[in-house]
Amino acid sequence: MKFDELDQRMRVFENEDAARNALNAYCYWTLRKDGFNERAATMRLHGLSVAQKNELLFGYGINFNEVPNWQKRGVGLYWEQYNKPAQNPSTGEEIKAQRRRIKRNFELPMKDEYGQFLQKRLGEFDGNEPA
DSSP states (O other), rough: OOOOHHHHHHHHHIIIIIHHHHHHHHHHHHHTTTTTOOOHHHHHHHTTHHHHHHHHHTTTTOGGGGGGGHHHHHHHHEEEEEEEEEEEETTOOOOEEEEEEEEESOOOOOOHHHHHHHHHHHHHHHSSSSO
C-alpha cells in the first residue's frame, strides 16, 4: 500500500470514526449508568444525529466538546529517541547516550496535520528521514 493511500485511510478513520465512536460510547455508557440495559440503550441511540447525541449528553450534564481530546481521538504510543547523560566506561568521560523510550501523546493532531504526523512516524519506523 502506498503512503498516500494509507494517509488518506488513516485521516478518514481519525477524523470521522474515532470521534463518532467516542460520542457513541459516551452516549451508550451514560444511558447504561442511568439504568438502561444493553438493548434499550442501543435502541435509544439508533438513528440519532450527532446533534441529538450531543443534546442527550447535555441533558446528563456532559458537554462533549469539553471531553479531553485523548478520549475523543485516542492516544498515540510510539518510540522516541532521547539523549541520556552517561559515562564512557573506558575513559570516564561524560557523554550522551542515545536511547529509546515509548512516547505517550495525548494530543494527536487532526486533519492534514495528522497525515504529516503519520508520515513522520512511518519515516522513523522505516529508518528513513521523513519526507
